[in-house]
Each structure stands twice: as C-alpha cells, then as structure tokens.
Amino acid sequence: MICKKLTPNERPVFPKRAIITAGMPYGNKNLHFGHVGGMFIHADIFARFLRDRIGKDNVIFLSGTDCYGSPIMESFRRLQEEGYDGSLEDYVQDNHEKQKKTLAGYGISLDFFGASALGEAGAIHKKVSAKVFRTLYENGYIKKLSVPQFYDEEKKMFLNGRQVIGKCPIPGCTSDKAYADECSLGHQFLPSELIHPVSCLSDKKPVLKEVENWYFDLEHCISMVKDYNDFLRKNTNTRKYQLETVEEFLKKPLLYVPRKYIEDLAGLAAKLPKHTLTDEEKKPSVVFEFENLDDRDRAKSVLDSENIHYTSGKTLVPFRLSGNVEWGVPFPECEDLKDLTFWVWPESLWAPISFTLAYLTEREREDELSKWWYDEEAEVYQFIGEDNIYFYAIAQTGLFTGLQVPREETPNMAKVHLSHIIANRHLLYMDTKASSSSEKKPPTADELLDYYTRDQLRMHFMSLGLSSKSVGFKPQVFMKEEERVGVDMVLKDGNLITNVFNRLIRTCFYAIQNNCGGKIPEGEACEEIRLMAEKAVLDYERHMYNHEFHRISYVMDDFIRSINKHWVNNVKIADAADDVAFRKQLVIDCFYACKVMAVLIHPIAPEGCEMFREYLNLGEELWDWNYILKPISAYVKDMESHELKYLEPRVDFFRKHNCQLGEM
Numbered sequence: 001m002i003c004k005k006l007t008p009n010e011r012p013v014f015p016k017r018a019i020i021t022a023g024m025p026y027g028n029k030n031l032h033f034g035h036v037g038g039m040f041i042h043a044d045i046f047a048r049f050l051r052d053r054i055g056k057d058n059v060i061f062l063s064g065t066d067c068y069g070s071p072i073m074e075s076f077r078r079l080q081e082e083g084y085d086g087s088l089e090d091y092v093q094d095n096h097e098k099q100k101k102t103l104a105g106y107g108i109s110l111d112f113f114g115a116s117a118l119g120e121a122g123a124i125h126k127k128v129s130a131k132v133f134r135t136l137y138e139n140g141y142i143k144k145l146s147v148p149q150f151y152d153e154e155k156k157m158f159l160n161g162r163q164v165i166g167k168c169p170i171p172g173c174t175s176d177k178a179y180a181d182e183c184s185l186g187h188q189f190l191p192s193e194l195i196h197p198v199s200c201l202s203d204k205k206p207v208l209k210e211v212e213n214w215y216f217d218l219e220h221c222i223s224m225v226k227d228y229n230d231f232l233r234k235n236t237n238t239r240k241y242q243l244e245t246v247e248e249f250l251k252k253p254l255l256y257v258p259r260k261y262i263e264d265l266a267g268l269a270a271k272l273p274k275h276t277l278t279d280e281e282k283k284p285s286v287v288f289e290f291e292n293l294d295d296r297d298r299a300k301s302v303l304d305s306e307n308i309h310y311t312s313g314k315t316l317v318p319f320r321l322s323g324n325v326e327w328g329v330p331f332p333e334c335e336d337l338k339d340l341t342f343w344v345w346p347e348s349l350w351a352p353i354s355f356t357l358a359y360l361t362e363r364e365r366e367d368e369l370s371k372w373w374y375d376e377e378a379e380v381y382q383f384i385g386e387d388n389i390y391f392y393a394i395a396q397t398g399l400f401t402g403l404q405v406p407r408e409e410t411p412n413m414a415k416v417h418l419s420h421i422i423a424n425r426h427l428l429y430m431d432t433k434a435s436s437s438s439e440k441k442p443p444t445a446d447e448l449l450d451y452y453t454r455d456q457l458r459m460h461f462m463s464l465g466l467s468s469k470s471v472g473f474k475p476q477v478f479m480k481e482e483e484r485v486g487v488d489m490v491l492k493d494g495n496l497i498t499n500v501f502n503r504l505i506r507t508c509f510y511a512i513q514n515n516c517g518g519k520i521p522e523g524e525a526c527e528e529i530r531l532m533a534e535k536a537v538l539d540y541e542r543h544m545y546n547h548e549f550h551r552i553s554y555v556m557d558d559f560i561r562s563i564n565k566h567w568v569n570n571v572k573i574a575d576a577a578d579d580v581a582f583r584k585q586l587v588i589d590c591f592y593a594c595k596v597m598a599v600l601i602h603p604i605a606p607e608g609c610e611m612f613r614e615y616l617n618l619g620e621e622l623w624d625w626n627y628i629l630k631p632i633s634a635y636v637k638d639m640e641s642h643e644l645k646y647l648e649p650r651v652d653f654f655r656k657h658n659c660q661l662g663e664m
Contacts, residue, residue: 020383027068037427042461046544067092068329126330141402145212148208149191153204166194216395217318225397242423251289252315254314256286352382373417424467516584536556552600598613
C-alpha cells in the first residue's frame with residue numbers, strides 16, 4: 001500500500017515507479033478550461049514532481065482522446081448536416097490534434113497522448129479490449145441479458161445513448177440532461193427508468209424493444225467494492241468526499257413511492273417481493289428495500305400494473321459492455337451474439353492500459369507492462385473529475401478486480417492491484433457549472449492563453465482547492481467592466497512568481513555580478529534559512545503526496561515572501577555598514593533559498609525554473625530531490641571556477657503576458 005494515510009510528522013514514501021493518467025477527453029470537442037484547469041494541470045504537476053522525486057525514467061504520464069461512442073457519432077451527424085464532408089475518422093483525428101495542441105500550450109508534459117481509434121494505439125486497444133472480455137468471461141463475471149433499448153418508430157432504427165434525452169430518475173439529481181442509461185452527472189440506470197424520453201432524431205417518444213447484450217455483473221461486486229471503500233477510508237489518503245460518493249451507490253436496491261399514490265400501504269406491501277419497508281411520517285415517500293435487482297424489478301412490475309409512480313435509488317446495476325453502436329471497438333463473437341461493439345465507458349477504463357502498452361511497444365519494452373500496472377513497487381494515479389467517480393472508483397474497481405480474481409474466490413481487496421483515484425470537484429465558470437449552452441459562454445482553454453501566460457494559469461488553477469470543493473473560475477478579462485470587483489485572482493496567484501520570485505532571483509544574480517565577479521560565494525546558508533527551507537520542503541512534500549495542491553500554494557507563498565523580506569531587511573543593514581562579509585552571507589542565504597524554491601516550483605512553472613537552471617550553469621541534477629537541501633557546492637566540483645551565465649538588465653525568468661505589459 002503506497003498511498004497510506006500519514007501520521008503527524010511522518011515523511012511520505014513514494015513508489016519506485018508510477019503511472020499518472022488524466023481522464024480522456026471525448027473526440028468530439030476541443031478542450032475547455034475545465035478539462036485543463038480542473039484536471040490536466042493537477043495531473044501534470046504531480047507527474048513533473050514525481051519525475052524529480054523518483055527519476056523521470058520511472059514515470060509514465062499518459063492520456064488520450066476517447067474516440068468511440070454515441071456522443072462522437074451524434075456530433076458528427078450534426079456536423080454533416082452543416083456540410084462537413086470528411087469521414088468520421090477525419091473528424092476524430094482533427095479533434096485529437098487540436099487537443100494535443102491545446103495541452104502543449106499549457107505545458108502538459110504527457111509522455112504519451114494516444115487515441116483509442118487511431119494508429120498503433122488504436123490497434124493495440126482493440127486487442128486489449130478483446131483480451132479483457134475473454135478474461136472476465138473466463139473468470140465468471142460476464143452475463144448475457146435481454147434489456148429494453150430505445151427504438152425510434154418513425155426513423156425505423158435503434159437509438160444510441162446520446163440520441164435519447166429525458167429526465168434522470170435518480171432522486172435528488174440536479175442534472176439538466178439525462179440520456180438512455182446515464183445522466184450528465186454520471187448516474188447509471190436502466191433505459192426503462194428514464195423519465196419522459198424523447199428521440200433526438202424525430203422529437204417523438206421512442207418505444208422500448210428487447211435487445212441482448214453482454215453485461216459485467218457489477219451487482220455481484222457490491223461487497224468487494226464496499227470492502228475496498230472501507231479499506232481506503234481507514235488506511236489511505238483517498239479524498240473523503242470521493243469515498244462518500246462511492247458509499248451512496250453501495251445500498252441495496254430501493255424504490256421510493258410518494259405517499260400521495262398509496263391508498264393502502266399494507267395491501268401494497270403484501271403484493272411486493274420480500275423487502276424492508278421504511279415509513280417515516282415526515283418524509284414525502286415510503287422506501288422499499290430489496291435484496292437484489294430481480295426482486296426490485298418484480299416490484300416495479302407490480303407498481304406499474306397499479307399505475308403507481310415511483311423512483312429508483314442509487315445502487316449497482318449490471319454494467320453494460322456491448323452495444324450495437326457502429327462506431328466502436330469490435331466485440332468478440334461469443335456464444336450466439338455477434339456484430340456487437342464495446343460500449344464506450346468500459347473500454348475507456350482500460351484504455352490507459354492500452355496506451356501504456358502502446359508507449360512501451362514504441363520502445364520495444366512491451367514485456368514490462370505488468371511491472372507498471374501490477375507490481376507492488378508501482379502505483380497508478382488517475383486524475384478525474386467528480387462526475388466520473390462512478391466509473392473509475394466503482395465500475396473500474398469491479399472490472400479490474402474481476403480481471404485478477406475469479407468469481408468463485410473472495411478477493412483480498414488490500415492485495416488486489418487497483419489505481420489510486422484522485423477526483424477533483426467541479427471547476428465552475430464564475431459561479432455556475434460551465435456549459436456551452438449557458439448565457440455566459442465560458443472561454444475555451446485556448447482563448448485563455450490570449451490573455452494570461454501558462455504559468456499564471458497553472459499557478460491559479462493549482463491554488464483553487466478542488467480537492468474539497470467546487471470553485472468558480474473568474475477571469476476578469478472576460479467580465480464586463482462594471483462586474484470587475486477587486487483584483488483579478490489569476491494575476492494575483494501568478495504574481496507570486498512573475499513579481500516576487502522573479503524579482504528575488506534577478507536581485508541575487510545582479511548582486512553576484514556586481515559584487516562577486518559573477519560567481520556564487522562558497523559557504524553554508526545560515527541556520528535560520530536552512531530551517532525555513534527544510535520546513536517548506538517537508539510541508540510541500542506532504543501536500544504533494546496528499547494531492548492537496550492548494551496547500552502547496554500557501555507553502556510557496558510563505559517561503560518566497562519570507563526570503564524576499566529577509567533580503568530587503570538585511571541588504572539595508574549590509575549597505576549601511578558596508579559589511580562585505582555580511583553581504584556575502586546574505587547572497588549565500590538567498591541564493592540557496594532560491595535554489596530550493598526553484599526545485600519546488602519546477603513542477604508548477606517549469607519554463608522559468610529551467611531558465612534559472614540554465615543561468616546557474618547546472619544540469620538536470622538540480623531537480624534531484626536527493627540534493628534539494630544541499631548547498632549549491634554539492635552540484636559543482638569547483639565553486640571558484642564555476643561561472644554563472646550573465647543576466648542582462650530587466651530579463652525576466654517568469655514573464656507576464658504581452659497584453660499585461662502593454663497595459664502597464
């Protein structure tokens with residue numbers, strides 16, 4: 001267990017090898033700021049940190065375009081109606097390249113950005129998908145079910161998931177969109193439960209027709225998922241709200257029946273399969289709890305026959321693996337079912353395994369897959385948005401356990417190799433959930449780079465505290481003049497490096513050039529500075545281990561401003577006394593602190609830190625955490641002959657955006 005819960009003052013232990021993934025964007029869109037600021041930047045900061053902490057050869061950071069499924073087909077269909085004459089593959093390829101370009105613009109340092117339908121990665125993904133099905137089938141987790149699917153009688157065709165829209169049947173759900181068997185917030189349900197379904201093709205109410213498909217028996221996994229969730233709660237640093245979200249789905253099947261529809265509760269209860277009844281007078285509905293989904297479905301039939309309205313509670317339902325969507329990964333023929341494709345959600349869960357194999361294959365190291373995904377010394381960190389907790393923390397837990405442990409065995413959930421899921425809360429636009437259809441259309445990720453630098457945006461998004469709460473992103477350049485109150489927080493968070501740290505580094509370089517012949521004086525930093533640096537390093541390390549990125553902002557802010565204050569206060573004393581020795585010690589102190597700061601900021605704002613390394617005339621060893629608290633002499637054979645690169649006047653290590661410079 002690598003992601004253990006730390007005791008006070010305990011230093012974290014990081015894995016020897018790590019895979020970091022960022023949830024895959026759909027192949028029907030450009031990246032909006034929520035993709036980048038709400039997930040990719042956090043994943044990138046952690047990946048860059050681990051490269052410095054455990055060695056870059058021990059880290060693989062990957063993601064890719066989620067190419068298949070009904071959302072892509074539906075977007076492509078609408079685009080064709082507008083005159084697009086390319087193929088579906090052309091459409092996905094174009095979006096894939098745009099996504100890559102956007103991520104590069106933000107300095108997202110992916111080792112591999114694949115596409116589940118394109119190139120060698122797509123071919124490998126098809127093979128991995130077939131192997132996953134065969135393994136789950138042999139291990140006893142797959143069953144064939146006949147489930148109603150929506151059919152448009154006017155268009156004479158079955159409808160894919162995104163071609164049906166209605167209201168989510170889950171009580172309390174606030175989603176504004178629900179599709180055939182899931183809503184936009186990730187709730188899962190059966191097609192027959194969707195409220196007020198409408199076909200997007202004909203605007204008519206579709207009918208339901210029985211269709212056979214393959215399903216993963218997720219209901220069987222409820223006890224193992226619960227055991228694993230309990231284990232995570234007691235022993236790991238998994239986010240509390242994430243565990244609570246999972247817990248909501250681990251209840252037995254429930255039906256909520258409003259009191260106003262019930263004339264004789266006792267008579268109704270007698271007609272239902274074995275259940276537990278909860279009847280609280282102050283609640284608007286009574287609750288029937290059943291032992292399994294079959295009993296719940298029989299109860300629904302009774303209620304339907306009585307014309308009694310009801311809603312279903314959250315629980316684990318069979319997880320569909322196959323479908324008849326033409327644009328999908330081919331599904332292996334098995335028994336009497338053929339010409340099927342994989343449903344996009346399950347195959348997207350093992351796509352990171354496919355991408356890892358594609359990455360290793362490029363390097364002729366495909367035999368190393370198990371040492372990255374299934375080794376005790378390795379860890380897989382998966383950064384996702386909160387809407388996808390059901391898939392990654394529940395369905396994936398069942399699937400990946402089923403790949404390792406046959407159904408007849410009871411798995412030891414502490415020993416099964418599963419990913420460490422890091423779910424961020426919503427990154428809102430202003431104070432509402434970002435939506436292209438909202439009155440205030442959010443800017444694209446690319447548009448933000450027209451007004452802010454990547455480092456300013458990375459600093460800001462890191463500081464928002466998405467580990468515990470949803471936060472509004474409020475860039476003032478997209479506000480009306482009368483709406484702008486106070487400072488622009490993007491600039492404020494970025495100022496720590498563009499103003500304070502940038503000024504401190506420049507001051508140190510100019511002091512050495514003017515007073516020390518362009519060479520760093522040899523010597524130890526004073527105890528006060530060394531203790532300050534040690535505290536910053538240890539606090540930073542713990543927060544990075546716990547993925548509490550906003551707390552890193554506090555650590556860096558305190559450390560940088562304290563050192564800056566140390567310089568300002570003491571340089572006056574040195575100048576007044578014309579004390580050469582005191583001035584030399586001050587330079588040693590502040591240059592040492594700047595070196596430590598650069599190592600800490602390197603994962604967050606790498607470009608300016610690499611420039612600092614270049615002017616120090618040092619190699620990549622500067623980022624090695626084994627030396628983070630060592631003096632600069634630890635990197636240099638002979639301090640007396642080691643010259644720094646000359647820094648011209650008014651050169652910035654961390655620049656502001658050109659449009660900001662023009663306003664000054």
